[in-house]
Amino acid sequence: MVTAPTATDLPPSQAERAIRRRIARHGPITFAEYMDRALYGPGGYYARGNVGTDYYTSPQVHPAFGALLAVQLFRFWHLLDRPDPFHVIEPGAGDGLLGRDICNAASHLPDGFGASLRYVALERHARGPGSGSIPHCDVTGDALRLPFRDVTGCVISNELLDALPVHRVRMERGRLRELYVGIQSDVADGYEGQLVEIAGDPSTPMLENRLSDLGVDLSEGQTAEICLLLDDWAASAASALDAGFVLTIDYGRSAEDLYDPVERPHGTLVTYLSHRQTDTPLAEPGRQDITAQVDFTSLRRAGERAGLTTVGYMPQGRFLTRLGLQTMRRSGLPRESANAGWITIPMNPEGALPDALAEPFLPQPDDARDWLTGLTHLARPGGLGDFRVLVQAKGITADRAEAAMLWLEDGATSDEHTPAGLAAMIPAEALTLGPERFRLGRTAML
Ligand SMILES: C[S@@+](CC[C@H](N)C(=O)[O-])C[C@H]1O[C@@H](n2cnc3c(N)ncnc32)[C@H](O)[C@@H]1O
Numbered sequence: 290m291v292t293a294p295t296a297t298d299l300p301p302s303q304a305e306r307a308i309r310r311r312i313a314r315h316g317p318i319t320f321a322e323y324m325d326r327a328l329y330g331p332g333g334y335y336a337r338g339n340v341g342t343d344y345y346t347s348p349q350v351h352p353a354f355g356a357l358l359a360v361q362l363f364r365f366w367h368l369l370d371r372p373d374p375f376h377v378i379e380p381g382a383g384d385g386l387l388g389r390d391i392c393n394a395a396s397h398l399p400d401g402f403g404a405s406l407r408y409v410a411l412e413r414h415a416r417g418p419g420s421g422s423i424p425h426c427d428v429t430g431d432a433l434r435l436p437f438r439d440v441t442g443c444v445i446s447n448e449l450l451d452a453l454p455v456h457r458v459r460m461e462r463g464r465l466r467e468l469y470v471g472i473q474s475d476v477a478d479g480y481e482g483q484l485v486e487i488a489g490d491p492s493t494p495m496l497e498n499r500l501s502d503l504g505v506d507l508s509e510g511q512t513a514e515i516c517l518l519l520d521d522w523a524a525s526a527a528s529a530l531d532a533g534f535v536l537t538i539d540y541g542r543s544a545e546d547l548y549d550p551v552e553r554p555h556g557t558l559v560t561y562l563s564h565r566q567t568d569t570p571l572a573e574p575g576r577q578d579i580t581a582q583v584d585f586t587s588l589r590r591a592g593e594r595a596g597l598t599t600v601g602y603m604p605q606g607r608f609l610t611r612l613g614l615q616t617m618r619r620s621g622l623p624r625e626s627a628n629a630g631w632i633t634i635p636m637n638p639e640g641a642l643p644d645a646l647a648e649p650f651l652p653q654p655d656d657a658r659d660w661l662t663g664l665t666h667l668a669r670p671g672g673l674g675d676f677r678v679l680v681q682a683k684g685i686t687a688d689r690a691e692a693a694m695l696w697l698e699d700g701a702t703s704d705e706h707t708p709a710g711l712a713a714m715i716p717a718e719a720l721t722l723g724p725e726r727f728r729l730g731r732t733a734m735l
Pocket residue numbers: 335336340346347348349380381382383384387411412413414430431432433446447448449452453
């Protein structure tokens with residue numbers, strides 16, 4: 290039994306009160322149920338509309354992310370014979386920023402792509418329309434039960450799957466145990482005690498089945514997370530499509546790597562509060578974000594079971610670089626800094642930005658510094674650049690599916706459009722930061 294540290298003296302949140310009531314009435318709950326309630330139940334972290342208040346995501350860092358994804362979507366659209374409409378469905382859209390960036394950039398791409406694009410941003414808890422330059426997502430929809438059928442297009446997601454509830458398991462004395470969430474029982478009324486972790490028999494054989502399907506043997510004492518919703522997600526995305534692609538971007542790794550007992554003996558569950566990694570999952574439910582790395586091996590297999598073919602898998606840094614990140618770096622630098630000459634941001638082998646961050650940047654106007662820092666972060670090794678991009682396809686021939694990714698290889702495109710050529714068509718005006726971005730150049734988070 291592990292006791293949750295008390296993070297603050299704040300009274301229990303609405304989500305915490307609901308969790309406590311549930312446990313007091315029915316006994317300990319799985320961590321997956323706890324996470325679901327803490328994030329999405331009444332008063333839950335995401336139910337209250339928190340996106341990017343305690344962490345930042347690629348769209349929040351830089352519009353080039355969406356612009357480069359528009360370039361890849363353009364490729365998908367061509368491979369599908371330029372359907373009109375071409376639907377792009379984004380579940381878990383958060384504040385809707387990515388959709389805005391993609392549509393913005395798409396309107397500058399050729400062949401009428403922008404006019405054919407129908408972008409649908411969905412949220413489990415829609416946040417309503419935004420105001421001014423702040424976009425918001427106003428369509429409620431569950432990623433695991435997408436309300437679409439037979440669409441020609443793409444289902445795209447960024448950092449959706451790391452926010453899906455996970456079960457937690459631990460190997461104890463050679464037996465797989467599940468970690469439940471209970472209330473410390475030595476306190477009189479069974480409601481006021483601290484939330485605690487309680488090991489018990491697995492709530493479902495699916496947990497053990499997942500590990501044995503993966504050939505994973507947890508070592509003694511090793512803790513791990515298992516997301517049983519990946520099959521639901523793959524089935525939901527696949528059934529939305531008649532023909533097209535599923536493009537998933539998230540942080541995670543292969544199962545072999547994810548469940549490595551030496552590298553990750555305690556699993557990958559993390560919590561964020563006020564832009565700090567707190568790693569106290571039982572503290573402050575409803576007030577902090579809870580997330581775990583995605584098991585991309587299981588995700589690929591779930592897709593294959595649902596009728597999707599895997600056509601590409603690579604780190605975000607490589608993906609964005611091949612889509613023309615450097616081209617944007619040249620063309621999109623805010624105008625006021627153009628006279629200051631070209632700035633190179635060398636990265637050390639660990640991917641950290643230079644120690645003397647101030648040195649090369651100080652003479653730059655703030656906007657230019659933020660702009661370049663954000664852009665660099667998208668592909669930074671050890672950070673967003675290590676996120677994974679998985680592309681799956683449905684209903685298209687194998688050679689076309691293969692061509693969806695092959696065009697990212699040097700010299701592999703035979704048609705008139707190259708990724709860099711398309712990226713160069715997106716003007717600087719479509720790549721300005723605006724007040725809604727997380728200004729990496731001005732924070733101590735580097
Ligand atoms: C980490 S945030 C990412 C937001 C956004 N995609 C971005 O990149 O900034 C995860 C988002 O997924 C949403 N989400 C989680 N589960 C969902 C589901 N089943 N259906 C729809 N949205 C979901 C959450 O509400 C949250 O807004």
